[in-house]
Amino acid sequence: MQSAPQPDAREIRDNASFHALMMALSRPGEVQTLPEAGFAPLAQALLDRECRVFADDDALVPVLRATGAALVPLAEADHLFVALDSAAAVRALAGAAVGSFLYPDQGATVIAPAQIGVGPALTLTGPGIEGRRTLRLGGVDPALWEARRRLCRYPEGVDLFFVDGRQIVGLPRSTAVAEG
């Protein structure tokens, strides 16, 4: 009988990063904890040669390139690492892939920095939320919410993650976001 295999450090981190992503998306607006801060562990847990990725931060490019994913323009990417803190960035997001009614899974995953727990209040309703949940999110342009409503013609849409240090929250396309 062989002894049980032990995961290496990378495997442990990828598993824990995904667990946070999965819990964040299945409980929108509930803050989850990542094993390490930053975008790199998320990219490593999700991306490989089958993916097309876009990042607006050149510092992240070597990490993304190392995953094997193709670096492509925003509109062709299935994973986006972008700041959404300006009106221009939110306008650019309008070009992101939203999938189709036939294949909703082709809608992009968008990972953005934000400040969780500060800033304007958002009221969330939808799957994963018992009744309603309030989320405060700073560092995000207020135009995002109208842009997101236009993008997310359910079941089409993009799925958002906001990362603040080791904290992460998810907003799947199924969540309705009301400002205030």
Next chain:
Amino acid sequence: MSLDTLTRPWKAFSYGFLDASAKREMRRKILKAIAVPGCQMPYASREVPIARGWGTGGLQATLTLVHPGSVVKVIDQGADDSVNAASIRRFIARVSGAATTLDTLEATILQSRHRVPEEKLRSDQVLVLQVPNPEPLRPVEPNMSVARQMHADADYGRMWLQLYEQIVRSGRVMQGASYPSLVNGRHVMTPSPIPRWDVPKLNMAEHLTILSAGREKRLFAVPPFTRVEPLVFDDVPYRVEEHGALSCHRSGALGFFMNEIPQEDGTARYEISDSQLGVKHLDGEAPGETWYRDGEFAT
């Protein structure tokens, strides 16, 4: 840059059996499945060392989630001790080093074939259901490209017609297991062949459910607090199996889903389907909070 920086040290096999790229694909698809509850997401479905149709879909989901701190429970039709469940449980433990349990309350990952445990699942637990046929439209539309278009259009008229015809012919809905259910008011899914008794347990539940069909290469999910509504007509209410008044002949447990055991004389005896709940009754151990109380679904 040298070759050493691009490769990882040699290992006999990957942690959790699945290689890293297989796990990454599962992760991406599980996220999309959660984002669109009840919608079937295609995935590659790698080879695992059991035959397709014996739980490979559920096994791939479990192997993606598992880590050495996980506690895994595997059941087959409610029983922890069937060959299929015992083999899968032992395999998961062997390749991941995770702990195993028979107790629903102790488990963090519950892989199941065709039952949802009777004890209420919590928010920190994940239920993985093995799915033989993920397409609820298959009885009415064998062409899966057309069926996909029907899902895209939310065109479920033929699904309703099938249920109507059953009522006209037989006086009631004849669909026993895999009762078609509308998820989040948009996609009709099959809840896998769980009995009608178990479908209400997925509605507005505390736990995340991942349904994975390895042979058919589709994966879908029901997040917590998501509406799962069995398709019913206003004047023909949804009925679960009439097991509320039955008691288990071995453990005496009353008001849970039972296995019917035919006897020589033409009568039947009943045995509780959730085997570990039966064991708890035999040992006089207090079970956790259950979905059904006194044979009625407690809301």
